[in-house]
Each structure stands twice: as C-alpha cells, then as structure tokens.
Amino acid sequence: MSNKKQLSLFDLSMIVVSLVIGMGIFRTPVNVAAGAQVPELFFSAWIIGGLVALCGALTYAEIGSRFPVTGGYYKIFSAFYHPSIAFAINCIIVVSNAASVAGVSLIGAEYFSKIILPIELQTEFYRIVIAAITIALFYVLNLMGLKVSSKTQNILSMIKIGMVLILICAIFTGSGAESMSNSLPAFKTTTGIAPSWTDYGKALGVCLIAVSFTFGGYQQTINFGGETKEANRVIPRAIMTGLAIIIVLYMAINYAYVKVIGFEQLKTAESIAAILAGKLFGPAGFTILSCLIYFSVLGYVNVNLLSNPRAMYAMGEEGALPKIFKKRTKKNEVMFVSLTVFAVISVFTLFYAQTFDKILNYTIFLDCIGMATSAATIFFLRKRTAHLDKKTIYSMKLYPLLPLIFIAAYSFVGISIYANDPEAGRNGLLIFAGFILIYFINRFFSHQQEQPNDKN
Template structure:
C-alpha cells in the first residue's frame, strides 16, 4: 500500500487556522442535525413491513439506538485522541495510511457528501414547493437556491453556518415534539381516516427464532441508515472550544437525544396509525398529524420536514468541506482547497467546489442513482473508522499517552459496532449486487487519482 501509518500531513502554506468558536450547544445541534434528516419520516413504514409486529418494530429501533450509542462512544474516544479537522479522514490516515483515507475523501467528494447534498436539497425543495402551493417543477430551482444560499452562509463563517443549523435543528425538534405530544396525548378527530396503500400491504410476523433474527436483521438496515450521521461532527473538531473535552460530550448527548426522539416518534406513529396503517403509509408523520389536528397538523409537520431536511443539508455542507480541506493539506487534493480564508477562517475553496459538484449532480439528475451505488461504502468507512480505535489506542499506549475519555466496553463494544456496520454492508450488497459492483467501480476510480496526487506530493517535497 502506498502511504502508511507514519504519514503526516503537509504543512499548509497559510498561517490561518480554524477558529474555535463552537460550544457545547452548537456541537450538540451539529450531531442532532447531522443525524435527523428525512429518514425518520420515511423508514418506519419499511421497518414495520419487515418485522410485522409492534414489539419487534420498537425492538429494531431500540437495537439501532444501542448501536448508535456504542458508535457515539467510539467516535468520542477517537475525537479525544485526535481532535483534528477532518475527523474520519484523519483517523483512517493515522491508523491505516493515506490510501484508505483518500478513498474516503474521494467517495465523499464525488458522491456520498455531494450526492447527499443534492438529494436532500431536492427532498426539502419538493416539500417546500408543496407547502407554498407551487407546481412540482419549482422543486429544482428551489433546491439550487438552497445549496447556493447555505454554501454562502457557511463561507461567511463557521458561527453563521452553525447558527443557521442550530435554528433549523431546534425547529425540527419542535415539530417532532408536536407530533409526539399530539399522538400520545390527544384523541383522534372524528373524521380521521387511516391511510390506504395503493398496493395492499400484507404483514407476516416471523415465526420461530430463525425467522425473527432474519426479519430483525432486514429491519436494521433502514434503522441504522436513519441513525447514521453523528460521525461527521468529528470533522469540525478544531472549531469546537476545548475539543478534547467538548467533542465527546456533544457526541454522546446528541446521539442520546436522537435515540430518544426516534423511539418516541415510532411510539407516536404506532398509536396514531396502528400497525397496518403505518405499514401502508407513505407519509406517516403527515398522516399522524392529520388524524389528530387535521389539515393544520399536516401543514405544520410538512413545515417540520422542510426544516429537518434543510437543517440536515446545512450540516452536511459545513462538515464535509472540512474533510476535503484536510485531504488537500496533506497534498492529496487541489492546493487551493487546503487554504482557509484569512477573515472568515473557513475552507472557502472546499465549500465552493463542493457546491459546484453538488449542483452538477442535481442538474444531471444522477445523484439518486449514484447514491444507491455507494450506499454500502458509507458503512464500510463507518466500520473501518471504528476499527482504527484498536490501532490508535495501542500506538498511544506505546508512547505513554493516556486520555480520560474511553469507549465503555472496548474492545467488545467496538467489535459489536464493526459487526453491525459489516451487516449493513452485506445487506446492501445482497439486496442489490449490481449497485454494489458499480459503487466499487466508482471507488476504484479513486486509485489512479490517488497515484497522481502522491506523485504530485513527492515532487513538491523534493522541490526546494
């Protein structure tokens, strides 16, 4: 493998460094906003269809919460050990070398991050167009505007970008709280009608332990995807006040808030719609609010979904750009992307190029298909990053370095998380091997690109 664990980042040509301006509240909102997107409004129906009973439905979300909490503890220790901008990229580079780290950044820039920006922007834009009574074709111009405006806000400064995300995250949590309170406290309206699926949904509860394990395994795939996203907060470590202490705190607090939110939301869906109604619903949040608050409730939760998707979009834009900046600072990407603006102290070039790629994917309409191709890769990097804890712990111990933050139950809990990530990868590959093959090919395209940048770096190091 070209590049090894001893590789160190190249020094930036600029003396400008990230400004530590984000406290515990902003960090926690980054975690919550980076996890809660559209998944909790879409995945619960799929989970019910796969397990067929209310106890197993709640069990699947509970198990997903446990995996997410374990992952939060693992990333908390990683963040305490290496409180550097770039997060996952830095951990992979220091544990396994520059190649896997580059492939992560390459996938994030080419598809995972930018594709998610395009997809989430379109989702939020479509809901916003519906909310404003605009025609469906208004969705794309709105999505373009969202990407441009949120990129500009993040260029203006990390505090501005984070504040925007904070406001949107608080609004989304408020909308979800309204949904939960309405479903768990109010009585259904007399004229309430449960959703009816265009194609009837037949629920078949599993029989026996083997069927139950298989059903729960299938349900965990959408559950764990809905819980994904907390790891991105590590990318902004250098912009947190006292990151070695703050990052672990906000990771655990944020993941716990999301776990409680997801469990309460699913309880609300089941009470409002029942098992069959939830399985049949294509918009469980809107259908639930319609039952308790009528059209006004549907409008309110649609607004909540808009703020949820736009808030998630803002967080992805903010956090992903830090990975490209770290990669460029290592000499493995365009030099301009390594620079921070002297006034705003933000990676302006990385943010702008990220926006350009996202807009190209949006306008080409390929983002959904490309994301389907690489959805398995996201969890490959999740699992690989968790595995870096074994290497970094051993290396730090050999140097006599010790930290107060440690993942509880390591190595057993870390192995469990890696196994869960592996299961999601296997499940994604088995469910659509063609997509996985295409995704692997897109990742492989990064190999000659990596070789090019390594040659460029070697020439730069040899030059006087």
C-alpha cells in the same frame, strides 16, 4: 494558519442532531415495518439500532477526544491505514452527501412550493430553482464564518427537535387504527412454513439497513476537532448528548407512527409525518408540516456545508486533493475552495437526483465498511496515545467490547446489503476501487510536477 477554537458543547451537540436527523426518520419506518412484518421485530430493530449507535457514539467520542483535528474522519484513515483508503472513503461520503443535500433540498422544495407558488408553477423546474436558491443562501451564510453558521445551525436544530416533538404529540389524539387489535400481523416466509430463527435474522438484517442509515451521520462530528473548544473533553460529551436526544426522539416517534397509523397500514403508508400532522392540526396540518419540513431541510443543508468541506480541506492538507483545497479566507478562516466545490457539486446533482439515488444504494454498503474500519482505528489509537494524561481525554468503559459490538453490527448490515442486493455491493466496491485508482493517478502526476522543481 491555526484554527480558531469556536465551537462549544451546545454548538457541537446541535451539529450531531442535524447530522443524524435528516429526512430519514420521516420515511424509513415504512421500510422497516415492511421488512419486519411484525411489531415486535420492528421495535427490536429500532432498539438494536439505538444500542449499536450508542456503542458507536462512545467509540467515536474516544476517537475524537484522542485525535482532535480538522477533517478527522479523513485523517484517521490516513494515519492508521493508508491515504488512498482515506481518499476513497471520504470521496464517496462527499459525493453521497452532496447527492443527499440535493435530494433532501428537492423534497423540502416540493413541500415549500405548494405553500408559496400557485398550482401552475408547481413544476419540477421551479422546485429545482427553490432547492438551488436554498443551497446558495446557506453557501453565502457559511462564507461568513464558522461562528455565524454554527449559531444558525443551533436555531435550525432546535426547530428540528421541536418539529419531531410536535409530531409525537399526535399519540394524544387517539389511535387511528383501532382495527389493529382485532387481527395481529403474522410473520410470513416465502415458503409458507413456520419461520425459523434464520428467517427472523434475515428480516432483522434488512430492517437494520434502513435503521442504520437513519441513525448514521454522527461520526462526522470528529471533522470539527480542530475548531472545538477543549476538544478532548467537549467532543465526547457532544456526541453522547446529541445521540441521547436522537435515540429518545426516534423511539418516541416510531411509537407514535404505530399508535396513530397502525402497524399494518404503516407498511405501505405514504407521507407518514403528514398523517401525524393531520391528526394534530386537521386540514391545516399539511401547510404547517410543510413549513416545519422545509426548516428541517435547511438544517440538513447547512450542517453538510459545515462538515463536508472540512474533510476536503484535510485531503488538500495531505495532498490527496490539490493544495488549493486547504486555502482559507484571512478574516474568518473559511475553507472557501472546499466549501465552493461541495456547494457546486450539490447544485449540479439537483439535475441528476434520480441517477444519484442509485449511487446512494451503493454507498450505503460502503458506508458500512467505512463505519466498521473507522471505528477499528480505536485499537491503534489507544496504543499511539497511551502516553496522554488520562484526566485530559475520554476513555470509554467496557473497552474493547463496545467497539467490537459496533464493528460486528455494521459488518452484519454490510453482509445483509450484499445478500439482499449483490449488484449494489459489487458496484460499490468498483466505485471504491475507482477512487483509489484516482488517488494514485493524482499522486503520480503531482510527483511528476514536483520533480522539475526539486532539480531547480
């Protein structure tokens, strides 16, 4: 069954926005501030992260333009490395994204329950129920087809952008940290001696772990290549448009955090978005923020139900997963098996969110490897598609400098993670090796089942 070309430039740009802006920007600036110690390094980390993301966006824009297929983030690994590598990396992404959907849904349910439920019912059980209902509702919505779910995504993405813009307006209410000007924070080392460039480099590496996590997600846009109108032209524009919006929003809201909360206070602050909302709306700020955060959660849940089943569908097409994963409905071409499995995994992990938070620590390390190696496929892809008409595809300027910068940056972040938490790195590699083993076991049994049929 051929894929219908349903996604426009606006649709795909809004998907990029929601793939990247989850809950991270409302939490990770605290970690970045604590790691940076001084405002100069804090803002430098966000600027560097934005520039690296821009290099990545241009790289994936060209990959998506030259290789427009459904489940592209799986298929580039399969085509240019080995299906086992593709299977392992994408399984890790699917599992971690399911855990993220569960965790983010719980955060949204926690805010939402305080508005709709009496105090005596604001328990963990009811938060899980609200989160599960949220996932179930968007599962049903996605069963209606890509057109319905993408239009819904457009609305939710616009609400999310509006939410960030509203919070940024807190800078016009005046600074909440006048004392900041009296004593500027100093960079402190563990030894107590003056910091060296090595100390600054290590601190920057720690900051970039959180920054890279907050900027991540746009690479999954290439999963929609087979369903995008004029994909060769639209995918690059959508990735660059979406990421440009994100970079501007991130820089502005981080300035607002420092301006309103104060840099020293930001290092240990909780509910930083709530502080901005309180400055804007006073006592009603929490209620308004709770509604906005819940809508932001809805966008994150929906976009993951859109993206991840496409990677699973691609695995089913190539036999890395059972062939049933490539089944579609006849009317709307919905990948209902892949969609159902991903939704079930997400709901299941609601009950094991704390355990999966630990797994996420390992998968961030592997995500760095995945980003670096997937971006490196551009070097193979350029050679394989050299015959294509240059007028019909996107080719980045400053090649190969930009992909090399992106690969080097994510390699640096991966090394920083390993240096900061060696156990997470080792366990991440073990998880990766485990999925590769599962791939070969699955292929062995599939081959054994096919042999009797071949004889007949």
